Amino acid sequence: EENDTYGIATIGRRHVTIRDDQVVFDYRAKGGQRQVQKIIDPEVLAVVQALKRRRGGGEELLAYKRGRRWVDVKSEDINEYVRDGTKGEFSAKDFRTWNATVLAALALAVSGPVARGSRAARGRAERRAVEEVANLLGNTPAVCRASYIDPRVFDRFEGGETIGGALPAILDGEAGWPVLDGPVEKAVLDLIEREESDAIERVA
Structure with a gap:
């Protein structure tokens, strides 16, 4: 301690x-x-x-x-x-970083339709996403954006791309719990690595 x-x-x-x-x-x-x-x-x-x-x-x-x-x-x-x-050079912090990145990508995807066509609206959506992730992680927004969220998520959003196509996969139909692994994580990887994917949606 x-x-x-x-x-x-x-x-x-x-x-x-x-x-x-x-x-x-x-x-x-x-x-x-x-x-x-x-x-x-x-x-x-x-x-x-x-x-x-x-x-x-x-x-x-x-x-x-x-x-x-x-x-x-x-x-x-x-x-x-x-x-x-x-089998890689990872640490416990990488789980926190990845979790923050996935949560930010989801928040931006939810805001995508509102932000369509407006740079100012996209800026507000980014700030709101950072605040939501910071609240969930127990960090300040500044620390969260600088140290935990992969900046490529924001780069893609500013370029008009989100994981909006993965939103239906968030809820498990049987249990009703948010599901952030599997298809959602794959969509985030595709987004930041610029891979072709049905989960990637254009917002601008």
Whole structure:
């Protein structure tokens, strides 16, 4: 922890509560921004309950058993796991960056019809998208745009392109939950890499 702020490796057991079927994280993140995140996932719930109830180890939530001893998970442990799983030079921050990019692309796609044909309207849509993503990530808009959202999303939008064709894929018809992976992520990749795709729509 640094200046009473916490990240994935330093978040403490005291920062996590279980409410019915929800895991609730409440902590102060980088920049002093308070983060409150709720997760509904039976597997995550079971693991977090076990970690909170464990006897031994430090106050950090994440730990693993080595022999008869609990060992705290460090940032490098997490990043090594990410690199092993992806077979690339990625870190935990890349998930946050990608999430911000996908959310921004979606926000711009929703604003696309309103912004059609007007540079001023597109500028307002960009500011609104950044504010929405910053609110979801718990960052300031300036930090969010400078450090997390891929600038190519805005370049494409200013050039009149969004992932509007992927909007129908956002909702899972059975559960009604937003679905941001699969077709939506593929559409964002196609957008920033200038690949041909039915998901790409013109707004200007």
